[in-house]
Amino acid sequence: MAEAILETAGLSKVFGGFSAVSDVKLRIETNSIHALIGPNGAGKTTCFNLLTKFLQPSAGTIHFQGEDITRLKPADIARRGLVRSFQISAVFGHLTAAENIRIALQRKRGRSFDFWRSDAVLRRYNDRAHELLFDVGLADAAATPAAELSYGRKRALEIATTLALDPVLMLLDEPTAGMTEADVLRIVALIGRIRAGRSILMVEHNLSVVSGLSDRITVLTRGRILAEGDYQTVANNRDVITAYLGTDYA
Amino acid sequence: MFGLTRHQLLGFAVLVVVVIAAPFVLYPIVVMQVMCYAIFAMGTNLLMGSVGLLSLGQAAYFGLGGYVAGYLVESLGLTPEVGIIAGALAGAALGTVFGWLSIRRQTIYFAMITLALAQIIYFFAVQLTDFTGGENGIQGIPRGKLFDVFPLTRDLAIYVVVAVIFLAAFLFVYRVVHSPFGQVVKAIRDNEPRAISLGYKATNYKWVIFILAATLAGIAGGTKAMVMGIQTLSDVGTSVSGLVVLMVLLGGIGTIFGPIIGALIVVAMQYYLAPFGAWVVVIQGAIFMICVLVFRRGIIGELAYRLRAEL
Numbered sequence: 001m002a003e004a005i006l007e008t009a010g011l012s013k014v015f016g017g018f019s020a021v022s023d024v025k026l027r028i029e030t031n032s033i034h035a036l037i038g039p040n041g042a043g044k045t046t047c048f049n050l051l052t053k054f055l056q057p058s059a060g061t062i063h064f065q066g067e068d069i070t071r072l073k074p075a076d077i078a079r080r081g082l083v084r085s086f087q088i089s090a091v092f093g094h095l096t097a098a099e100n101i102r103i104a105l106q107r108k109r110g111r112s113f114d115f116w117r118s119d120a121v122l123r124r125y126n127d128r129a130h131e132l133l134f135d136v137g138l139a140d141a142a143a144t145p146a147a148e149l150s151y152g153r154k155r156a157l158e159i160a161t162t163l164a165l166d167p168v169l170m171l172l173d174e175p176t177a178g179m180t181e182a183d184v185l186r187i188v189a190l191i192g193r194i195r196a197g198r199s200i201l202m203v204e205h206n207l208s209v210v211s212g213l214s215d216r217i218t219v220l221t222r223g224r225i226l227a228e229g230d231y232q233t234v235a236n237n238r239d240v241i242t243a244y245l246g247t248d249y250a
Numbered sequence: 251m252f253g254l255t256r257h258q259l260l261g262f263a264v265l266v267v268v269v270i271a272a273p274f275v276l277y278p279i280v281v282m283q284v285m286c287y288a289i290f291a292m293g294t295n296l297l298m299g300s301v302g303l304l305s306l307g308q309a310a311y312f313g314l315g316g317y318v319a320g321y322l323v324e325s326l327g328l329t330p331e332v333g334i335i336a337g338a339l340a341g342a343a344l345g346t347v348f349g350w351l352s353i354r355r356q357t358i359y360f361a362m363i364t365l366a367l368a369q370i371i372y373f374f375a376v377q378l379t380d381f382t383g384g385e386n387g388i389q390g391i392p393r394g395k396l397f398d399v400f401p402l403t404r405d406l407a408i409y410v411v412v413a414v415i416f417l418a419a420f421l422f423v424y425r426v427v428h429s430p431f432g433q434v435v436k437a438i439r440d441n442e443p444r445a446i447s448l449g450y451k452a453t454n455y456k457w458v459i460f461i462l463a464a465t466l467a468g469i470a471g472g473t474k475a476m477v478m479g480i481q482t483l484s485d486v487g488t489s490v491s492g493l494v495v496l497m498v499l500l501g502g503i504g505t506i507f508g509p510i511i512g513a514l515i516v517v518a519m520q521y522y523l524a525p526f527g528a529w530v531v532v533i534q535g536a537i538f539m540i541c542v543l544v545f546r547r548g549i550i551g552e553l554a555y556r557l558r559a560e561l
């Protein structure tokens with residue numbers, strides 16, 4: 001069995017009596033693309049919030065690269081190379097597309113409290129920012145405020161911003177939601193290209209994207225793992241068919 | 251220069267000319283007061299504009315700056331620049347502690363905590379009479395000699411010092427906003443969870459802004475004490491905290507020239523409306539209401555919007 005980049009045990013989250021995530025055991029292999037699927041409200045986004053510590057787990061542990069990260073703060077998780085995107089497109093609306101990416105790039109400078117220095121020092125990140133914009137098809141939007149981009153292009157910008165940190169493990173929450181067919185193909189191609197040397201966990205409703213990209217799939221319903229395996233295994237699982245399409249089809 | 255845009259450079263040039271000409275046309279004391287309040291408002295605007303936090307206790311840092319400067323110069327006979335620098339450091343130190351206590355709160359909770367903390371400082375200002383003079387304040391603070399060399403007794407002499415501090419504060423705030431740090435602060439203001447998910451500790455950035463705002467308040471308070479020669483209990487009171495917020499709102503939150511215009515209007519009103527006695531408050535209130543209704547973005551904010559420029 002290949003090495004795991006991320007492993008959880010007994011991961012649970014209770015919201016005032018309601019179990020959104022229960023006893024989830026996830027194992028993401030290094031350099032794999034792992035999909036997390038399930039009906040609406042299954043707890044996928046909650047899982048992401050737990051893994052990135054935007055929510056504190058009610059129970060369970062999270063190990064990343066062999067280290068226990070269950071007690072870390074969200075910003076520290078990101079600094080270790082576990083970077084997420086958001087289901088609801090998250091960009092910095094008042095900043096241009098290029099500046100959005102620079103925010104990610106400049107994080108690596110370390111000393112980022114230098115309020116006395118001119119922001120001209122950030123120009124050295126422009127080339128890399130434009131490269132990334134080009135990769136996601138936003139080359140023409142570099143100087144456009146992010147708030148003015150269409151929904152699909154905001155999503156593309158968000159992926160580019162996440163990529164700018166060169167994450168070890170990327171968590172993508174529905175990266176292609178709300179995109180046109182052409183944009184979806186571009187993003188799928190992009191993910192295919194950037195996967196080398198990194199691991200990806202993604203939530204995705206578009207099953208053709210899932211089948212085309214993922215090495216392994218975990219199906220979640222009502223906060224619990226229902227099935228796990230490669231696409232064929234999962235697609236033929238009776239429980240999965242029932243959960244997705246209702247009992248009549250099973 | 252300093253990365254100012256064309257409109258901003260023009261605005262800055264106008265500002266410099268006005269600062270140079272003003273003492274020959276208006277009472278230097280009044281203009282200096284405007285400049286001191288403008289520095290205070292620039293700091294408060296940093297907090298309100300760039301991290302979107304409304305503090306109702308900025309008078310604590312302004313008042314402390316004034317007391318520290320006044321005490322060192324009046325009681326210990328130190329030079330004015332030492333007094334002002336000490337006022338700035340005192341503001342920074344208090345801002346560091348109070349900022350740490352309040353910065354994790356949002357909106358109304360943040361406002362309430364800053365107000366409560368400022369009330370503690372007011373309480374001490376009343377109680378520690380050896381240091382603050384209590385109800386009497388610190389009277390007769392001598393302007394002394396700058397660097398122990400240049401006497402500041404004449405209004406024009408101290409005017410030069412205040413003008414330099416004021417213009418330096420303006421450029422400093424501009425630089426903060428347009429620094430790598432300022433860029434991250436803008437990102438946090440736009441989308442805090444996203445900034446955190448990229449590895450930024452949002453709270454620390456807000457904290458630094460809070461400290462900078464307190465430092466500017468300390469400089470403003472210390473400078474004002476030197477100019478007026480007195481430091482009173484009212485400088486550390488709630489109404490001053492409210493006044494500086496009004497200056498920012500009137501001028502336009504998040505604009506670089508707004509706090510100056512806001513300070514000018516508020517100080518001018520206090521002078522020109524003085525003959526109306528108790529009615530001042532009512533007239534002030536009416537003017538504020540009209541301004542807020544007509545210029546929702548503040549005066550400079552509205553102007554910037556019309557010109558589609560950053561001001």
Ligand SMILES: Nc1ncnc2c1ncn2[C@@H]1O[C@H](COP(=O)(O)OP(=O)(O)OP(=O)(O)O)[C@@H](O)[C@H]1O
Pocket residue numbers: 015020038039040041042043044045046047087
């Ligand atoms: N902060 C919260 N407080 C209370 N309940 C919550 C909270 N966050 C999520 N939930 C609940 O937990 C359940 C799982 O939500 P979650 O957003 O994780 O689902 P999801 O699988 O991402 O769904 P979708 O496909 O619609 O995005 C839902 O019933 C939701 O209402």
Ligand SMILES: [Mg+2]
Pocket residue numbers: 044045046087
């Ligand atoms: Mg979700």
